[in-house]
Amino acid sequence: xxxxxxxxxxxxxxxxxxAIKRANDKNEYHALLSLTEARALERxxxxxxxxxxxxxxxxxxxxxxxxxxxxxxxTAASRMLEGFKSPLQATxxxxxxxxxxxxxxxxNLDAFAHGGSTENSAFGPTLNAYDKTKVAGGSSxxxxxxTALDIVPFALGSDTGGSIRQPASFxxxxxxxxxxxxVSRYGVVAMASSTDTIGCxxxxxxxxxxxxxxxxxxxxxxxxxxxxxxxxxxxxxGLKIGLIKDTMTDDVDADVRQVTSDYVxxxxxxxxxxSDVAMPIAQHALAMYYIIVPAEVSSNLARYDGIRYxxxxxxxxxxxxxxxxxxxxxxxxxxxxxxxIGSYVLSSGFFDAYYLQAQKARTLLINEFDKLFEEYDVxxxxxxxxxxxxxxxxxxxxxxxxxxDIMTVPASLAGLPAISVPAGKSATGLPIGVQLVGPRxxxxxxxxxxxxxxxx
Amino acid sequence: xxxxxxxEKYDMTIGIxxxxxxxxxxxxxxxxxxxxxxxxxxxxxxxxxFGLPGxxxxxxxxxxxxxxKAGKALGSEIARxxxxxxxxxxxxxxxxxxxxxxxxxxxxxxxxxEAPLEDGGVVKVHLHHAHLEEDAGKLTHxxxxxxxxxxxxxxxxxEIVSEPDMHSAAEAKAYAxxxxxxxxxxxxxxxxxxxxxxxxxxxxxxxxxxATELGTRAEVKNLNSFRSVERAxxxxxxxxxxxxxxxxxxxxxxxGWDEAKQKxxxxxxxxxxxxxxxxxxxxxxPIVLTEDEIERVQATLPALPSFYRNAxxxxxxxxxxxxxxxxxxxxxxxxxxxxxxxxxxxARRNAQWFISTLGSDINESAIDSLHLSPDRFIELAKMVDxxxxxxxxxxxxxxxxxxxxxxxxxxxEDLNLLQVSDEDSIASIVDEVLTDPASAKAVEDLRSGNDKxxxxxxxxxxxxxxxxxxxxxxxxLIRKKVL
Numbered sequence: 001x002x003x004x005x006x007x008x009x010x011x012x013x014x015x016x017x018x019a020i021k022r023a024n025d026k027n028e029y030h031a032l033l034s035l036t037e038a039r040a041l042e043r044x045x046x047x048x049x050x051x052x053x054x055x056x057x058x059x060x061x062x063x064x065x066x067x068x069x070x071x072x073x074x075t076a077a078s079r080m081l082e083g084f085k086s087p088l089q090a091t092x093x094x095x096x097x098x099x100x101x102x103x104x105x106x107x108n109l110d111a112f113a114h115g116g117s118t119e120n121s122a123f124g125p126t127l128n129a130y131d132k133t134k135v136a137g138g139s140s141x142x143x144x145x146x147t148a149l150d151i152v153p154f155a156l157g158s159d160t161g162g163s164i165r166q167p168a169s170f171x172x173x174x175x176x177x178x179x180x181x182x183v184s185r186y187g188v189v190a191m192a193s194s195t196d197t198i199g200c201x202x203x204x205x206x207x208x209x210x211x212x213x214x215x216x217x218x219x220x221x222x223x224x225x226x227x228x229x230x231x232x233x234x235x236x237x238g239l240k241i242g243l244i245k246d247t248m249t250d251d252v253d254a255d256v257r258q259v260t261s262d263y264v265x266x267x268x269x270x271x272x273x274x275s276d277v278a279m280p281i282a283q284h285a286l287a288m289y290y291i292i293v294p295a296e297v298s299s300n301l302a303r304y305d306g307i308r309y310x311x312x313x314x315x316x317x318x319x320x321x322x323x324x325x326x327x328x329x330x331x332x333x334x335x336x337x338x339x340x341i342g343s344y345v346l347s348s349g350f351f352d353a354y355y356l357q358a359q360k361a362r363t364l365l366i367n368e369f370d371k372l373f374e375e376y377d378v379x380x381x382x383x384x385x386x387x388x389x390x391x392x393x394x395x396x397x398x399x400x401x402x403x404x405d406i407m408t409v410p411a412s413l414a415g416l417p418a419i420s421v422p423a424g425k426s427a428t429g430l431p432i433g434v435q436l437v438g439p440r441x442x443x444x445x446x447x448x449x450x451x452x453x454x455x456x
Numbered sequence: 457x458x459x460x461x462x463x464e465k466y467d468m469t470i471g472i473x474x475x476x477x478x479x480x481x482x483x484x485x486x487x488x489x490x491x492x493x494x495x496x497x498x499x500x501x502x503x504x505x506f507g508l509p510g511x512x513x514x515x516x517x518x519x520x521x522x523x524x525k526a527g528k529a530l531g532s533e534i535a536r537x538x539x540x541x542x543x544x545x546x547x548x549x550x551x552x553x554x555x556x557x558x559x560x561x562x563x564x565x566x567x568x569x570e571a572p573l574e575d576g577g578v579v580k581v582h583l584h585h586a587h588l589e590e591d592a593g594k595l596t597h598x599x600x601x602x603x604x605x606x607x608x609x610x611x612x613x614x615e616i617v618s619e620p621d622m623h624s625a626a627e628a629k630a631y632a633x634x635x636x637x638x639x640x641x642x643x644x645x646x647x648x649x650x651x652x653x654x655x656x657x658x659x660x661x662x663x664x665x666x667a668t669e670l671g672t673r674a675e676v677k678n679l680n681s682f683r684s685v686e687r688a689x690x691x692x693x694x695x696x697x698x699x700x701x702x703x704x705x706x707x708x709x710x711x712g713w714d715e716a717k718q719k720x721x722x723x724x725x726x727x728x729x730x731x732x733x734x735x736x737x738x739x740x741x742p743i744v745l746t747e748d749e750i751e752r753v754q755a756t757l758p759a760l761p762s763f764y765r766n767a768x769x770x771x772x773x774x775x776x777x778x779x780x781x782x783x784x785x786x787x788x789x790x791x792x793x794x795x796x797x798x799x800x801x802x803a804r805r806n807a808q809w810f811i812s813t814l815g816s817d818i819n820e821s822a823i824d825s826l827h828l829s830p831d832r833f834i835e836l837a838k839m840v841d842x843x844x845x846x847x848x849x850x851x852x853x854x855x856x857x858x859x860x861x862x863x864x865x866x867x868x869e870d871l872n873l874l875q876v877s878d879e880d881s882i883a884s885i886v887d888e889v890l891t892d893p894a895s896a897k898a899v900e901d902l903r904s905g906n907d908k909x910x911x912x913x914x915x916x917x918x919x920x921x922x923x924x925x926x927x928x929x930x931x932x933l934i935r936k937k938v939l
Contacts, residue, residue, distance in 0.1 A: 187510040194738035302553020346733035
């Protein structure tokens with residue numbers, strides 16, 4: 001029985017009360033920024049009365065706090081949106097609620113989802129579920145940790161360059177980043193419009209598959225959504241799998257390589273064919289990513305100006321000061337860094353050399369993936385170059401922090417589905433995940449493979 | 457001081473950017489009502505227009521259809537693939553911190569507007585492109601604070617960018633006027649100029665006659681009438697000549713038009729120009745149009761001014777009359793309906809009556825009466841054709857025709873204007889005229905073979921009959937009696 005199935009069989013009110021108790025008991029991890037207890041209990045009672053039913057009736061879950069949702073403010077872990085109450089909910093949340101799921105709280109993240117450790121949260125970091133001296137990963141650190149700690153059976157996250165997969169890997173849970181356009185982005189605080197995706201965390205692939213099945217589909221409110229293609233499927237035997245050897249170099253942590261190799265051995269034992277593939281362009285993916293994404297970030301964060309909602313600075317005497325001071329106070333350092341980089345690469349005189357060049361390289365990357373998928377069904381590699389690093393270890397060096405994304409950004413830039421599955425542990429007991437990447441719209445196939453490997 | 461000699465030395469070059477508000481029901485990217493007139497501030501705004509976190513644009517396909525119509529009316533090419541981009545700047549009337557526009561791949565490419573000039577000539581203005589974009593909101597400044605109204609934010613516009621093909625204020629006015637006709641005839645815009653449905657930014661530079669390079673330009677922004685386009689261009693020409701002649705240089709800058717003072721004033725110079733950091737908008741997939749889709753929209757394009765100009769050739773109307781009629785799409789449609797139903801003479805007479813009676817002040821109720829009861833207008837023209845009314849009398853009847861719903865015969869009777877074709881009564885008036893000493897010389901001239909003076913004598917008869925005598929009959933009688 002999957003965890004979700006277990007919850008469905010019980011009283012919704014009981015589920016919610018217990019989940020909230022667990023959340024309070026595990027308060028020291030700082031995985032949640034708010035609880036939506038009152039609304040959750042109301043909904044639970046409605047489920048118990050039979051007024052709401054569905055495939056997730058009475059199942060508690062948590063959303064990353066960059067999803068607009070009722071019951072608590074949507075802060076994006078920033079001072080800018082501190083206390084911001086949304087008049088509407090994200091499509092993903094609406095779809096889950098329509099199936100009877102109950103949101104019990106909102107998870108911590110790097111402010112505006114900028115970061116890979118949740119240390120950029122304006123309200124303090126989330127601690128790793130396995131070692132409180134380590135980071136949770138990020139930016140969806142809170143969502144990964146509430147899932148890993150079994151506070152709820154699943155949680156929602158957003159993944160722009162690895163923000164679901166990396167914390168999933170760091171906390172030993174399944175993390176799904178779907179094909180770009182699978183799930184509506186409506187109602188999720190935008191980071192980078194061309195790579196933002198909505199996905200989930202779960203303890204096992206079967207639960208993740210159910211959640212993706214519910215969330216996937218065309219949304220009239222998001223023009224970039226694809227017509228629904230997600231169809232849960234059975235594992236295909238004898239897959240051709242490529243191990244990206246560029247992700248298995250000496251720069252990568254030895255334990256991570258070992259765990260990945262062990263997973264590959266299990267794939268082979270399960271009858272799949274695994275061979276090494278080269279993907280030389282992947283080494284440039286990080287450079288592309290840190291041009292394109294900051295450019296889009298600088299644009300998407302322009303609306304936070306202190307005029308209509310959000311933080312507005314006190315004691316200003318001019319419009320320029322109102323903008324400058326509100327944004328200075330409302331954003332964390334990493335937000336400002338990305339806005340600066342993004343504004344720079346979009347400025348006239350630099351646009352062609354940076355943004356346009358990065359977009360051309362991105363096309364080459366997409367072509368290279370497409371070529372590999374003519375031969376391989378799935379590509380595999382570690383999700384991250386190291387297990388969870390120590391709190392504060394990388395905060396002084398943004399480039400070192402960015403390197404943690406090196407395995408995850410290629411799939412983001414290419415819009416491909418990628419999932420991180422727990423594969424083993426380091427010598428010190430930290431979880432290590434491997435990443436499965438497939439061609440566009442192969443999301444269900446990847447989950448089928450992950451499911452089969454959980455019992456293999 | 458400016459002298460005519462100084463002005464003579466320079467040529468002016470003008471290019472115009474025109475913002476046209478599209479007549480869609482809802483905004484470009486949201487379901488909010490596109491008509492914000494007479495609405496309380498910030499009441500025609502939804503979360504998308506408001507720029508709430510997590511909101512995404514949903515493209516209004518009606519705006520695409522209207523852009524296709526606009527492009528077809530302008531003789532442009534419709535791009536099979538066009539895209540939206542973001543233009544960034546911070547201002548409280550811009551909720552997202554960027555304006556969604558089309559910088560790199562606009563939907564309308566090239567085009568040509570042939571605008572009739574008042575002197576009967578034509579100015580040909582080529583178009584560079586036209587693109588779709590959203591409007592910003594509106595700020596009202598007070599002494600210590602400013603108020604933001606986002607009702608207009610997100611209103612769909614097309615911006616039509618001309619080549620610098622105009623060389624006089626009259627040409628600029630003619631182009632602006634013809635654009636207005638084209639856009640209203642095509643149904644692209646309601647054309648409510650008072651509410652800014654069409655706004656013109658006029659770029660003006662001057663150079664010595666014969667110079668191969670254009671001078672530095674100034675841009676006069678946000679003109680909302682044809683006359684202000686003309687006056688601003690005229691003013692700028694003189695201002696720039698004066699500067700150059702006094703040894704100063706022209707600075708590239710944005711200027712505003714002060715309607716009260718009838719002059720342009722500096723708003724900001726190019727040194728303050730912003731870097732808009734344009735980038736593709738990843739939230740909106742490219743607009744991909746097939747030939748079929750374009751043709752389907754084109755098939756719904758209403759008749760354009762050129763249609764009426766061609767159709768009315770046989771009427772032999774003066775070009776100023778034609779252009780005055782074309783100032784209103786409804787009037788042009790009304791005259792065309794009279795033409796189709798009543799024939800050439802009916803159309804010609806009514807066309808002239810409309811313009812001579814109303815001048816440039818063609819009000820809606822006058823046009824309504826034409827649409828409501830075209831038969832009355834046909835009847836009036838026929839009465840003149842059948843010599844029941846003189847043309848002078850017909851004008852008086854026409855004015856009454858517009859004012860109420862009486863039929864022309866009734867009006868003519870009420871005003872005692874029906875033409876007298878009774879030979880006896882005309883004959884007695886003719887006698888009176890011929891025996892009048894004032895006519896003696898004319899009578900003599902006529903006798904001695906100067907046939908031209910008969911016009912004078914007929915005129916006297918008309919005068920005495922208060923316009924009611926049948927002039928042809930009067931002429932016959934005069935000849936009979938004198939010769």
